[in-house]
Every structure is written in structure tokens, then in C-alpha cells.
Amino acid sequence: MSKVMKIAIVDDEQDMRQSISQWLALSGFDTEIYAGAEEALRALGPDYPGIVITDIRMPGMDGMQLLKKLMATDSALPVIMITGHGDVPMAVEAMRLGAHDFLEKPFNPERMTELAKQAVAARRLTLDNRALRRELSHGEHIMNKLIGSSSSMERLREDILDLGQADGHVLIDGETGTGKTLVAHALHAVGSRSGRKFVLVACGALEEEALTRRLFGPVLPDESRLPAVEEARGGTLVLEGVETLSDAQQERLLGVINEQGAPPETRIIAISNLQDEGRTSEDALRADLFYRMASLRMTLPPLRARGEDILTLFNRFAEQFSEEYGCDALTVSAQEAAQLLQAPWPGNVRQLINVAERAVLQSRRGQGTITSLLMSDNDEMAPVMTTEGKPLKEYVEAFERMLIDNTMRRHKGSIAAVMDELCLPRRTLNEKMAKYGLHRSDYT
Numbered sequence: 196m197s198k199v200m201k202i203a204i205v206d207d208e209q210d211m212r213q214s215i216s217q218w219l220a221l222s223g224f225d226t227e228i229y230a231g232a233e234e235a236l237r238a239l240g241p242d243y244p245g246i247v248i249t250d251i252r253m254p255g256m257d258g259m260q261l262l263k264k265l266m267a268t269d270s271a272l273p274v275i276m277i278t279g280h281g282d283v284p285m286a287v288e289a290m291r292l293g294a295h296d297f298l299e300k301p302f303n304p305e306r307m308t309e310l311a312k313q314a315v316a317a318r319r320l321t322l323d324n325r326a327l328r329r330e331l332s333h334g335e336h337i338m339n340k341l342i343g344s345s346s347s348m349e350r351l352r353e354d355i356l357d358l359g360q361a362d363g364h365v366l367i368d369g370e371t372g373t374g375k376t377l378v379a380h381a382l383h384a385v386g387s388r389s390g391r392k393f394v395l396v397a398c399g400a401l402e403e404e405a406l407t408r409r410l411f412g413p414v415l416p417d418e419s420r421l422p423a424v425e426e427a428r429g430g431t432l433v434l435e436g437v438e439t440l441s442d443a444q445q446e447r448l449l450g451v452i453n454e455q456g457a458p459p460e461t462r463i464i465a466i467s468n469l470q471d472e473g474r475t476s477e478d479a480l481r482a483d484l485f486y487r488m489a490s491l492r493m494t495l496p497p498l499r500a501r502g503e504d505i506l507t508l509f510n511r512f513a514e515q516f517s518e519e520y521g522c523d524a525l526t527v528s529a530q531e532a533a534q535l536l537q538a539p540w541p542g543n544v545r546q547l548i549n550v551a552e553r554a555v556l557q558s559r560r561g562q563g564t565i566t567s568l569l570m571s572d573n574d575e576m577a578p579v580m581t582t583e584g585k586p587l588k589e590y591v592e593a594f595e596r597m598l599i600d601n602t603m604r605r606h607k608g609s610i611a612a613v614m615d616e617l618c619l620p621r622r623t624l625n626e627k628m629a630k631y632g633l634h635r636s637d638y639t
């Protein structure tokens with residue numbers, strides 16, 4: 196699950212760490228400061244939900260040693276090194292050891308924010324994928340992860356079960372955060388290849404040459420794994436950001452596909468992120484590759500197009516976070532519910548999870564509103580509400596469903612208590628629960 200990402204700042208100079216922290220906090224990041232490498236190392240384990248910015252020159256353990264230790268516990272953790280004048284050779288060495296990037300002193304705060312943003316996005320991707328991978332072994336489990344009762348979610352579940360059993364390659368389009376990676380995991384988990392290799396390559400994150408090597412080889416002497424097309428043999432190969440493949444790479448991929456018999460030994464799931472720009476994978480792939488891939492196609496709907504799911508998802512995630520942070524369940528007012536339903540959600544489910552987490556944290560501190568979160572969440576969300584109106588009926592129903600769901604949960608499935616609180620006769624309550632697909636047994 197996406198979490199609010201942190202930035203750990205490690206610097207022996209107090210003024211320095213304070214000012215970095217203040218600047219990043221002003222840019223909306225959640226920062227933690229450490230006065231030394233040893234202290235930071237004790238706090239930063241594998242799966243650290245964030246990134247690290249560290250000075251290179253520090254008394255005791257220095258930034259380079261810290262980097263080595265961090266890389267040994269979690270080689271995908273983005274570490275940004277702060278280098279002084281004349282530290283260029285060290286910066287180069289740091290990059291070789293796996294540093295994400297470096298910042299030269301005196302640094303430009305805008306560049307720092309930019310780098311931090313990038314690194315946080317990369318970290319989020321890594322952690323999301325890890326979390327999904329941990330759950331991938333159970334097809335049923337992963338299907339349960341897919342929340343939502345809108346007709347498009349129902350259709351999506353059916354498609355996953357159907358396409359999971361089928362043998363062809365799959366093309367998935369959809370805006371960012373709509374669940375494409377989750378669906379790729381689900382397709383693998385419910386199909387005949389579950390238990391075999393699942394190899395995911397984030398194509399957009401690699402330079403062309405590195406991507407060619409990752410996909411087709413040859414691997415470098417110090418790399419322990421096989422090229423992805425070999426590594427995935429007999430299982431599933433997921434290509435995220437397939438639109439970034441160059442012509443030459445597309446041609447080689449086509450070659451790999453053509454060499455396989457039918458049904459293909461390795462299933463390829465290609466994911467594109469072009470919907471954000473109003474395009475699809477058809478616009479970005481060579482026609483011959485597109486036709487080989489597109490026999491099975493899925494397009495995931497944006498969140499704003501499945502209004503019925505917004506409150507359900509919000510509720511479910513808010514509940515999970517309340518449990519995780521050990522605080523009371525969140526209550527959503529009718530006005531806030533309407534705003535959740537009207538927000539454009541450019542970041543889709545990922546953004547909603549993020550808003551739910553921050554709403555829980557805010558309410559634990561007893562301040563802030565969901566409205567303010569929706570306003571501040573994203574620059575692109577400046578006009579907070581979508582202009583595409585939804586019918587009033589849809590709001591009313593979504594809100595009614597949420598109220599009943601919450602009240603049932605609070606009363607642990609006691610129909611009498613819910614009837615009492617909502618002033619509903621038993622028959623009406625039963626009818627509404629049936630209409631909204633709510634079952635008493637889920638609350639007891």
C-alpha cells in the first residue's frame with residue numbers, strides 16, 4: 196500500500212540539516228533528521244518508506260560508508276549524496292556504489308526539491324511492487340484486494356479471471372494509479388502460470404542501453420540475474436511503460452514473441468501509461484507488435500468514472516490506516532463525501548490512498564479537514580471539483596451506502612442498533628443492504 200513518504204536527512208552540521216529539513220518540509224515533504232550515520236543506520240531498515248539525503252563528509256562513519264551499509268540492506272533505497280567542492284571523484288564512486296544522485300554544495304533548493312520528488316516517486320514504485328509481490332502467491336487473496344462494486348470493477352474482476360486463464364499476451368492501458376500493476380499481478384496469480392516466475396521491468400526508469408541489457412542481455416559481469424526475457428521463461432514478463440521501448444527494442448521484443456510457439460511459453464503483459472496524455476498503446480507501439488500484443492486488452496477506468504467506488508475505497512483505506520495508527524475511525528461528513536465524489540482524482544486510487552492516510556493522521560492530531568487535503572493534494576488539482584457533474588442520485592446512493600457500512604461496522608453487525616441509530620425500519624434497512632451488496636456476516 197502506498198504510504199506517506201519520508202525523507203531522512205543525515206548531516207553532522209546542525210544548521211545544514213535544519214535548513215534542508217525546513218526547505219523540504221515547506222515543499223510538502225515529511226522529514227526526519229539524523230546527526231550522524233550510526234544514528235541513521237539504526238533507524239533505517241529495509242523497506243524504509245522514503246529516501247535518504249546524506250552529507251558525504253562526516254566525523255565517525257562517513258556518507259560513503261553509510262551508503263554502502265544502506266545498499267547492503269536495501270539496494271533499491273534512493274540515497275542522495277551531498278558533496279562539497281572538489282568531491283567529484285567521491286561523487287562518481289558514490290554513483291557506482293548505487294547512490295541515486297548527488298547534490299553539490301552550495302546547492303540550489305529547487306534542484307534539491309526536484310531530485311527529492313523524483314527519488315520519492317521511484318521509491319514509491321519499488322515499495323508498491325514489493326508489497327504486491329509479497330501477496331502474489333495467493334490468487335484469491337489478490338482478487339480480494341481489488342475493492343469496488345461498481346459495474347466496471349465487477350467487469351474487471353471477470354476479465355481478470357477470464358484473461359488469467361487464457362494464454363495470449365495482454366495489453367493494459369489506464370491512467371496512473373488506476374491499478375494496472377495490481378491487475379498484472381492478479382492476472383499472473385489466478386492463471387496457470389501462478390507459482391512460476393513473475394518478472395516486472397519498469398521500462399521508463401531505465402536509459403535505453405541499460406533497458407536493452409535488462410531485457411535481452413548481455414548482463415554485466417557483476418549482475419547476478421538473467422536478462423528479463425530469460426528470467427521470466429515459462430512465467431510472466433511484465434513490461435511497465437512499454438511505450439518507452441525504442442524501435443530497435445520493439446523489434447527485438449517482436450522477435451522474442453515470434454520465436455515462441457503457441458501457446459507462448461512466456462506470457463508478456465505490456466502496460467502503458469499513455470492515458471494521462473490521452474493516447475493509448477496503439478499510438479506508441481509498432482503496428483506488428485501492437486497486433487501481436489493486443490489480442491487481449493484491458494483498459495482500466497479512471498477513478499472519477501466509477502463514482503460508486505470512491506467512498507467505498509476511501510472508507511476501506513481510512514479504516515486500515517486508523518487500525519495501523521491505532522486511532523478512532525474517521526467520520527466523513529456529507530459535505531466531505533460530496534467533495535470526495537467530485538474531486539477529479541488525477542492520481543486515481545494511489546492518490547485516494549494517500550488522501551485517506553493523511554486524513555487519518557490529521558484527524559488523529561485533531562485538526563484539518565478532508566477538504567483542505569483535497570485542495571492541497573496536487574497542484575494539478577487547482578480547480579478542486581470536476582465540472583463533469585454526476586447525477587444527484589449517485590451521490591445520495593454512495594453516501595447512503597457509506598453511512599450504512601460505517602454504522603454496521605461500529606455496531607459489529609447488530610441490525611437492531613443500526614435500525615435505531617439510523618431510524619430505519621428493519622425492512623428498509625434490509626432492502627438497502629441488499630441493494631448495496633452489504634452483508635451482515637461481514638461485520639460480525
Ligand SMILES: Nc1ncnc2c1ncn2[C@@H]1O[C@H](COP(=O)(O)OP(=O)(O)OP(=O)(O)O)[C@@H](O)[C@H]1O
Pocket residue numbers: 196197323340341342343369370371372373374375376377378468544545548
Ligand atoms: N480496485 C482497487 N482496490 C484496491 N486497491 C487498489 C485498486 N486499484 C489500485 N489499488 C491500489 O492503488 C495503488 C496504485 O495501483 P497500481 O500501482 O497498480 O497502479 P498503476 O496503474 O500501476 O499506476 P502507475 O501507472 O503509476 O504504475 C496500489 O497501492 C494498489 O494496490
Ligand SMILES: [Mg+2]
Pocket residue numbers: 375376377435
Ligand atoms: Mg504501475
